[in-house]
Amino acid sequence: MANFKFNKDKILRQVSDNLTKRYEQAVRTVRCPEHGTIPRVTFKGKTGSNINWRIENICCEQLKKQVEVAIQKANR
Numbered sequence: 071m072a073n074f075k076f077n078k079d080k081i082l083r084q085v086s087d088n089l090t091k092r093y094e095q096a097v098r099t100v101r102c103p104e105h106g107t108i109p110r111v112t113f114k115g116k117t118g119s120n121i122n123w124r125i126e127n128i129c130c131e132q133l134k135k136q137v138e139v140a141i142q143k144a145n146r
């Protein structure tokens with residue numbers, strides 16, 4: 071039986087890339103109706119088993135709520 075070496079970091083990196091793309095696509099459809107701002111998703115690396123994200127370019131509460139909804143839909 072062959073020994074399969076599991077490259078955890080590489081797999082995690084690929085998972086984060088896929089998630090970043092997914093979140094970017096979800097967030098790209100969101101735009102603040104009042105200020106016309108488009109939010110941006112940034113992958114910030116990992117801490118332990120947590121993957122850290124940052125959503126930038128949030129101008130107001132209204133946009134923040136829309137982003138949250140879009141991310142929730144993307145997670146389904």
Ligand SMILES: [Zn+2]
Nearest residue numbers: 102105129130
């Ligand atoms: Zn706004």
